[in-house]
Amino acid sequence: MSTLTAAVDLIPVPASVPVARHLVLDLLGAWRAPHDAGDAALLVTELVANVVDHVAGEASFTLELTLSEQWLRISVADGSALRPVVREFAAGAPRGRGMRLVEGIADRWGIEDHTDGKRVWFELAAPGLGSATPGDGSGNRATEEETA
Numbered sequence: 001m002s003t004l005t006a007a008v009d010l011i012p013v014p015a016s017v018p019v020a021r022h023l024v025l026d027l028l029g030a031w032r033a034p035h036d037a038g039d040a041a042l043l044v045t046e047l048v049a050n051v052v053d054h055v056a057g058e059a060s061f062t063l064e065l066t067l068s069e070q071w072l073r074i075s076v077a078d079g080s081a082l083r084p085v086v087r088e089f090a091a092g093a094p095r096g097r098g099m100r101l102v103e104g105i106a107d108r109w110g111i112e113d114h115t116d117g118k119r120v121w122f123e124l125a126a127p128g129l130g131s132a133t134p135g136d137g138s139g140n141r142a143t144e145e146e147t148a
Contacts, residue, residue: 004031004067009060012052012078020048020063024074027065035072035124039105043122046098047076050120055080064119075121077114084111084120 006027010016021041028037044063051061061078084099102109106122113119 005065007062007064009062010048011060012055012057014052017045017048017052021045023063024065028067028072031067033067033072034126035067036127039124040072040074043102043105043124044074044076046101047074047120047122050084050098051076051078051080054082054084064121070126072124072126073121074123075119077117077119079115079117081117083118 006023008023010020021044024044025037025041027033028035028040048061048063055061055078059079061076064073064075064077066073102122107125109120109122111118111120
């Protein structure tokens with residue numbers, strides 16, 4: 001299997017959240033990806049919702065997908081230097097669980113600098129491949145202390 005890629009620019013408005021989710025589901029179906037489409041849709045929803053909440057009003061952002069035989073990588077690149085934070089679970093907090101979901105479900109994830117902003121990405125392994133060490137490939141993860 002060759003590597004398949006797709007990228008689409010979206011604007012940071014609430015309507016972009018379901019658009020991104022449906023794009024991911026449609027592409028994974030068209031590509032016949034063996035990866036868990038439900039997990040991919042949930043995690044892309046969280047990443048795009050973060051952009052909408054924290055970057056709204058600024059320039060567009062890019063949703064990127066790459067599928068290889070073993071890995072599905074989905075990323076969101078935007079022009080904001082504000083990095084997402086994995087917060088501790090607080091029962092009374094109405095929000096703030098998105099990156100905790102990414103951390104818990106993705107096989108790998110990370111944040112990297114990207115053209116005056118950042119790229120937040122996650123990877124899902126193909127079934128049977130097993131889980132890898134979470135993080136950004138270099139063992140680095142954003143913590144509340146680093147991003148505060």
